[in-house]
Amino acid sequence: MPAEPAASVAVVGGGVSGLVAARELALAGCTVTLFESGDRLGGRIRSAEACGVAFDIGAESFATRGGAVRDLIAELGMDAEITAPSDAGAWVVTTERAAPLPRAGTLGIPAEPLGRSTFRALGVLGALRAAVEPLLPRSVGAGAAGPARADVQAAPSLAGVVRARLGRRVLDRLVRPVALGVHSADPERIAFDALPGLASAFARTGSLIAAARELRGSARAAGGAVAGLSGGMTSLIDALAADLGDRGGRVELGARVQRVRSAPGGGTEILVVENGAERAQAFDGAVLAVPEAAVRRLIAGEDPAPGADADAGVDADVDVDVDAGHLVEIVALVLDDERLDGAPRGTGALIPEPDGPIAAKALTHVTAKWSARARDFGPGRHLLRLSYGRAGARPETLELDDAAVRRLAVADASRILGVGLAETSLRGMVRRTWEMGGDPGGRRRRWPTPIPHPGVGPTAQTGPGAVDLDLPPGVMAAGDWVSGAGIASVVPGARAIALTLLRAVRPDAAGSSDPNAVPGSTHTASSQYEGTARS
Numbered sequence: 001m002p003a004e005p006a007a008s009v010a011v012v013g014g015g016v017s018g019l020v021a022a023r024e025l026a027l028a029g030c031t032v033t034l035f036e037s038g039d040r041l042g043g044r045i046r047s048a049e050a051c052g053v054a055f056d057i058g059a060e061s062f063a064t065r066g067g068a069v070r071d072l073i074a075e076l077g078m079d080a081e082i083t084a085p086s087d088a089g090a091w092v093v094t095t096e097r098a099a100p101l102p103r104a105g106t107l108g109i110p111a112e113p114l115g116r117s118t119f120r121a122l123g124v125l126g127a128l129r130a131a132v133e134p135l136l137p138r139s140v141g142a143g144a145a146g147p148a149r150a151d152v153q154a155a156p157s158l159a160g161v162v163r164a165r166l167g168r169r170v171l172d173r174l175v176r177p178v179a180l181g182v183h184s185a186d187p188e189r190i191a192f193d194a195l196p197g198l199a200s201a202f203a204r205t206g207s208l209i210a211a212a213r214e215l216r217g218s219a220r221a222a223g224g225a226v227a228g229l230s231g232g233m234t235s236l237i238d239a240l241a242a243d244l245g246d247r248g249g250r251v252e253l254g255a256r257v258q259r260v261r262s263a264p265g266g267g268t269e270i271l272v273v274e275n276g277a278e279r280a281q282a283f284d285g286a287v288l289a290v291p292e293a294a295v296r297r298l299i300a301g302e303d304p305a306p307g308a309d310a311d312a313g314v315d316a317d318v319d320v321d322v323d324a325g326h327l328v329e330i331v332a333l334v335l336d337d338e339r340l341d342g343a344p345r346g347t348g349a350l351i352p353e354p355d356g357p358i359a360a361k362a363l364t365h366v367t368a369k370w371s372a373r374a375r376d377f378g379p380g381r382h383l384l385r386l387s388y389g390r391a392g393a394r395p396e397t398l399e400l401d402d403a404a405v406r407r408l409a410v411a412d413a414s415r416i417l418g419v420g421l422a423e424t425s426l427r428g429m430v431r432r433t434w435e436m437g438g439d440p441g442g443r444r445r446r447w448p449t450p451i452p453h454p455g456v457g458p459t460a461q462t463g464p465g466a467v468d469l470d471l472p473p474g475v476m477a478a479g480d481w482v483s484g485a486g487i488a489s490v491v492p493g494a495r496a497i498a499l500t501l502l503r504a505v506r507p508d509a510a511g512s513s514d515p516n517a518v519p520g521s522t523h524t525a526s527s528q529y530e531g532t533a534r535s
Helices: 016-027 068-075 117-131 160-165 168-183 196-205 208-216 235-248 291-301 340-343 371-377 402-417 488-506 507-511 525-534
Strands: 008-012 033-037 047-050 054-057 090-093 097-100 225-228 251-255 257-260 268-274 276-283 287-288 326-338 347-348 362-366 380-386 424-437 473-476
Touching: 008 016, 008 257, 008 268, 008 276, 016 235, 016 287, 016 488, 033 326, 047 326, 047 424, 054 371, 068 225, 068 488, 090 168, 097 117, 117 168, 160 168, 160 208, 168 347, 235 251, 235 287, 235 362, 257 291, 268 287, 287 291, 326 402, 362 402, 371 380, 380 402, 402 424, 473 488
Parallel strands: 008 033, 008 287, 033 251, 090 347, 287 473
Antiparallel strands: 047 054, 090 097, 257 268, 268 276, 326 380, 326 424, 347 362, 362 380
């Protein structure tokens, strides 16, 4: 009996989610074509070069929770490249004080409320107030909706839950700085249930401190539950693209998809614009691994706004998305100054005051955080990454020329690090503007679904990654706006979505003895995704 022809699948978008979904489908025996409108793959993962050294100007690390990213890296034969950051820890810098974030915390919530670093950050009264939190009934904070959450069925806000359970000092001195400095969003505007890892851990333990302890899973410094790759995160993109090619997947760069719709004879039709010419291609199904606004445009067949298909990105340490359209500019400085050898602010610092003397919202001391970058640049030479742009405000650097940006960035770095840096020590500067993703506040109404995600509701896409869009049959959406932000959520999310699509275009796949297994793969996508959501 002749073999049944392989299912053909289109993947739109060449970021991490698109590459992972494409690889999964190719592993399962599908014929895969990936369309990327730009001239490169990787999306929010991108490298830059200064003083002859390549470094990450986009995402620089991945959260280790759940183990999904590590498993993928192992499958690609890159285990030896995984590297841990320094345990020096991050700081919070305000006009009044500079203090290290308490160790072993998450989102600024201290896992050790009576630890020395917590006393230093909160004072005796604040630390003691936080320490009693595990004794409170789990109902405390359940109805703590913030004022900006009134449009979301009075859903509890992160700020409301933290204030009720841990007190104002934890909120003002730890959680708010982390939310503003890292996520560009005030915790009053972040729905507690929009943070699936924290919310589910709290549901299991009944305590924010216990949840923070569980999520961090070690006594490493705050921000330490991440890992990187010795060759930079772009090496992951290169490996995914190479593996996809080895499995017969085809990548088309510079191919802008104009419309996705049901084909007259069944399946999915993709209208592609390439070099000014249009062509229609038929597939059995498709994964749209692009931002939500782009998905809506593709379904409606609308022309994109100028620059709508340009690279979208995110600050390296962001783990929860912020308002759509919010811009962040990364300014990377290479300086020669031996005084920085001592890492005066650990691996970096968060600056929570939007109207203070420091314009930057965060600084990463890259050569203090990653030993591989320190070796690359050599003794006495340091790479600093400053991040500009908060929700509701354009980056202060956006309209400035390079000379003005140099002056501002060096001045900000001096204030943050507590070391008077001179522009004459500057050896290189790189600027990169990124567009952030969806709102962590979850402004759309949330409905229960198998896996938490930012936006939900009645939809043609059900199961893992369900979204509130009327997608054509056989079309799935993927990306951080579906599965949650951060590579640790995007990778298992894309795998689960690929599995769901596979079952739609290859009904025989549903007959596997393991209902979660992707044929030809070595993992169970759904169970990994759910594990990540829980952690």
